[in-house]
Amino acid sequence: MSNNTNRRSFIGFSFAAVAAAGAVPMLIGMKKAWDPLPSVLAGGFTEVDLTTLKPGNPATVEWRGKPVFVLKKTAEMESSDRDLIVGDDRFTVAIGLCTHLGCIPAWKKTAWKCACHGGQFDASGKQTFGPPPRPLDLPEFGLKGNILVLGETGPEYKKLMTAKV
Numbered sequence: 402m403s404n405n406t407n408r409r410s411f412i413g414f415s416f417a418a419v420a421a422a423g424a425v426p427m428l429i430g431m432k433k434a435w436d437p438l439p440s441v442l443a444g445g446f447t448e449v450d451l452t453t454l455k456p457g458n459p460a461t462v463e464w465r466g467k468p469v470f471v472l473k474k475t476a477e478m479e480s481s482d483r484d485l486i487v488g489d490d491r492f493t494v495a496i497g498l499c500t501h502l503g504c505i506p507a508w509k510k511t512a513w514k515c516a517c518h519g520g521q522f523d524a525s526g527k528q529t530f531g532p533p534p535r536p537l538d539l540p541e542f543g544l545k546g547n548i549l550v551l552g553e554t555g556p557e558y559k560k561l562m563t564a565k566v
């Protein structure tokens with residue numbers, strides 16, 4: 402092998418080593434820039450402690466910029482195939498946007514009423530009056546004991562989606 406070939410190989414290897422050494426930090430920097438911020442990741446999930454809810458008095462929590470209604474049903478409220486059953490309690494979990502044109506219905510003792518065009522949803526989130534074409538939508542959720550985790554897709558959510566309630 403000539404001196405020229407050895408020199409060329411050495412220069413080639415040196416160039417490759419410098420390029421590789423420079424590429425690693427660049428790729429790490431690019432990955433950091435593309436990964437969602439921790440605040441964004443945390444924003445995808447909202448936890449609700451179901452033990453804090455009073456029967457018949459729904460909580461409204463924010464999840465991914467939308468209101469979500471979580472109602473612990475009273476014994477008098479009708480059972481529904483949309484009920485989330487936790488222990489002896491029944492809950493309604495629904496996105497709080499009217500399925501007509503997206504207004505936020507207000508809770509009026511036993512039902513959610515939409516001020517925009519008079520739509521009405523019962524305590525299970527089913528439309529009972531006015532122009533809404535379907536029940537309140539279900540948010541993705543999971544359960545960790547008594548904690549409702551909005552943003553997860555737990556078996557309870559999948560069961561309701563399979564039942565097309």
Ligand code: FES
Pocket residue numbers: 499500501502503504515516517518519520531532533
């Ligand atoms: S937006 Fe609720 S009834 Fe029209």
